[in-house]
Amino acid sequence: MNLNAEILNKNIAALISGTNEPLARKLLDFLKSKSFTRFSLSEDFNIYDKSNQTFMYENLENELEHFYTHILASSPRYPFICLYGIANAFLVKKLARHYKHIFVFESELELFALALSSVDLSLELTSGKVYLIDSLEEKVATQLLILFDQKDMFEYLLLYELFINNAYYSRFYEQELKNINEFILEHIQIVIRNLNLNSELPLLSYQNFLNNAPTMLQSIPFQKLLSQRKGKFDTAIVVSAGPSLNKQLELLARVQEKAVIFCADGSLNTLLACKIKPDYVTNLDYSDHALKFFQCALPSKTINAISASTHPSMLAKLENKCVILKTTPIYERFGLSEFGYLDVGTQVSHFSYVLALELGFKTIIMLGQDLAFDEAGNSHAKGFAYGQSFEAEEEFTKLKVLAYGGKGEGLTHYTWYDYKIKLEFLFSCNALKAKFYNATEGGARIAFTEELSFKECCERFLSKEKPEFEVPKSLPENKSKKLLLKFKEKLQKDQKTCELFLNDSTSLYQALDNILNSNKDLPLEFLQSVKASIEKLNFSLDTSDFCQDGMLRAVFFQRGRLISKVLNSKIQDEKLYLFHFVCAYKEWLELFIQALDERKKAIEEALFER
Known part of the structure; x- marks a missing residue:
């Protein structure tokens, strides 16, 4: 051979x-x-x-x-x-x-x-x-x-x-x-799965970000936090609110001075009740439900790491806040790099892991990361603000997964399963940066982690005291005002861009509507020219930083879904194919115009409040 x-x-x-x-x-x-x-x-x-x-x-x-x-x-x-x-x-x-x-x-x-x-x-x-x-x-x-x-x-x-x-x-x-x-x-x-056009989350996240900008610019700059603390200690413990957490609390309380503790907001009450002081608490809730997690006074040096799209009421309540912009185009476009960027994900523990990675921790120990119900059917640890058997978790479709330790199966649901896949993606991508030890001792098995008891983790990795850090200061007031002015100018440009695309899209929609309602036999050459007009608008949309910043992602998925229906029909005749293509695009334009109009209103409201 x-x-x-x-x-x-x-x-x-x-x-x-x-x-x-x-x-x-x-x-x-x-x-x-x-x-x-x-x-x-x-x-x-x-x-x-x-x-x-x-x-x-x-x-x-x-x-x-x-x-x-x-x-x-x-x-x-x-x-x-x-x-x-x-x-x-x-x-x-x-x-x-x-x-x-x-x-x-x-x-x-x-x-x-x-x-x-x-x-x-x-x-x-x-x-x-x-x-x-x-x-x-x-x-x-x-x-x-x-x-x-x-x-x-x-x-x-x-x-x-x-x-x-x-x-x-x-x-x-x-x-x-x-x-x-x-x-x-x-x-x-x-x-x-998360590209549901009826979901309010993208718009709500965007509105929260616009409303949070002034407060964010007065918070601890993320880059300052990194400059003072990155690489200063090797071992972190990330605490989630799974039901297995309770059996680890006594040992965690004893070793808390030998590891930097990252706490998902849902586990905060549980830790504080055991006199465990987290170094960082993470939050990214779009709604104000998470306020219930912050009823107790926090230690004076705990940093509240908050996503910039968190509900504004969270920012108003918390001290020592570091409001962080996500690593997505919608936030990067504003050029506020001192307050970003981090791939905080869609789950609060994910936020904790990426924050620990960004701060340079080499050994990351996981507690309470069950992502499954325990044998008693509990979804969360004792002390969880909404109860150990949180009713919201019962609404999702259940499925079985390989259990922790590879022994038997555990019961989870699709939302947790999605989180599991995304965490595995995160861990596999960062395998050279840090070693992840799953010391949950329960729940679902998570790939790209080493399963090790919490006791063994403590014996192997917790040998020295963690450093004490002062809380970083926020920006000087004059600099914060300059950044807010820059933010407002960018928002005004976005408003004009939004209006231009609304005009172009509305004009094309009206033209397509007139063509399709004309009841005329449309020649092939004419339909080809109509498709060329559609492709011209598509090119503008697909190359626009404004349109492609992630805010309208679900809407663009609908474009593909509607055109895919036409492609799936496998129409051989070019003229008939183009006719159905134009019909599908007109249907999509209606959705796009509605979404663009909602975004325009959000921008106008934010500018009005300034």
């Missing part, structure tokens, strides 16, 4: 360039061993499977053409496809001309090596048109969440179906096909 070293090296270099470095490293290690034990490549690029004593293709040319034609016919005008099996990569190369992205899933390292020595995919790999996914890679979930969350991907995830490269895979990889299909569908749901 003669591998084409030149082609193979070009393809591996393309993988290393950023499209999939872990796969490239695995291939390089594999090639050093030269252990092709199962597959070999013939001169005509057919692959022989020694285990099953069969060639991959009964008739190479005919089967390639059959699957090429079938996949194109099954996905007309699709922006992407997912393909199981790389085979000899000739089909991948041929299909790449027709899609923005092709995601190729494969479990056999030998087949990756053979394929990448047969066909030059370096341009496709470098550009991101073709992405190769090792389905046995430990961090494959992380890879999928990153890939599917791309701006030109998440809108069209409802088009997903898994195609196979050839008949060989359906014969010998039936179970693998089923498993990877379920895995992909699960992670698509994680990406799109």
Whole structure:
């Protein structure tokens, strides 16, 4: 078997360039061993499977053409496809001309090596048109969440179906096909589950941020906190409010001076009742429900780390507050870097972990991170302000997951399960920065953490006293006023941008409405010109920092959903397809105009209050 070293090296270099470095490293290690034990490549690029004593293709040319034609016919005008099996990569190369992205899933390292020595995919790999996914890679979930969350991907995830490269895979990889299909569908749901157009959270978060800006600019600047404290101590304990927390409290109280304690707001009352003083309390609630967590007086040096989109009443109540902007375009656009940026996530414990990482902690011990009900059916620790059996947790659909320690199963629900996946994503991405020790001793097993009892963690990591820090000061009043003026100027620019897009979108909507209600036979050339007008507006929307800052993400998902319905109908006639495309876009414009108008009102209210 003669591998084409030149082609193979070009393809591996393309993988290393950023499209999939872990796969490239695995291939390089594999090639050093030269252990092709199962597959070999013939001169005509057919692959022989020694285990099953069969060639991959009964008739190479005919089967390639059959699957090429079938996949194109099954996905007309699709922006992407997912393909199981790389085979000899000739089909991948041929299909790449027709899609923005092709995601190729494969479990056999030998087949990756053979394929990448047969066909030059370096341009496709470098550009991101073709992405190769090792389905046995430990961090494959992380890879999928990153890939599917791309701006030109998440809108069209409802088009997903898994195609196979050839008949060989359906014969010998039936179970693998089923498993990877379920895995992909699960992670698509994680990406799109929170993109509910009826959710009030994006607008509420935005309104809170606008209202909080003056108070934020008078709080402790996040960058000042980092400059004074980053890297000054190695060991942190992140405390969540899961039911397993109660059994750890006595030991935590004894060792609290030997670790920096990050406390999710829901566990604050429980800690204070045991005379445990947290160093940081995190909060990111959009509503004022979390006020119930702050009924007791906090220690004088505790820092309240608060998301800038937290309910304004929280900021009014708390002292020693460090209001932090999220690492998202909507906040980054305002240029207030002294008060950001941090990927606080959607769950308060996530906020605690990223804050600990940003402060440079190398050892992070997790307590109360159950993400599951305990044996008694409790959802939270004793002392949780809304009760151990919080009724809100009963509303969600339940499912079973692998339990802590890998022994048996635990009962969770989909919201907790989403949190678990997102925490695993966080931990896998930061594995080189810190080591995460799950000392919860209960609940669900969380990947990319080492399970260790809290007693063992204390013996191994808590050997010296933590430093004492003074509470950092806020900005001088004159500087705070200058930043507020800068904030107001940016908001005024956003107001004008919003009005321009409202005018353009309304004009196009009215034009489409007139066209579709004209009851005329619309010529193909005319419909093509209408689509060109739509694409012109789309280009403006897709390249606008204002429109793409995340605030309207759910609305753009609806654009993809409505167009996906048209694409799913697989209309062959171009004229009929364009007609339905225009109808779908008009329907979406109505949603977009409504959302844009709501955002405009939020900006106007914020400017009026200034």
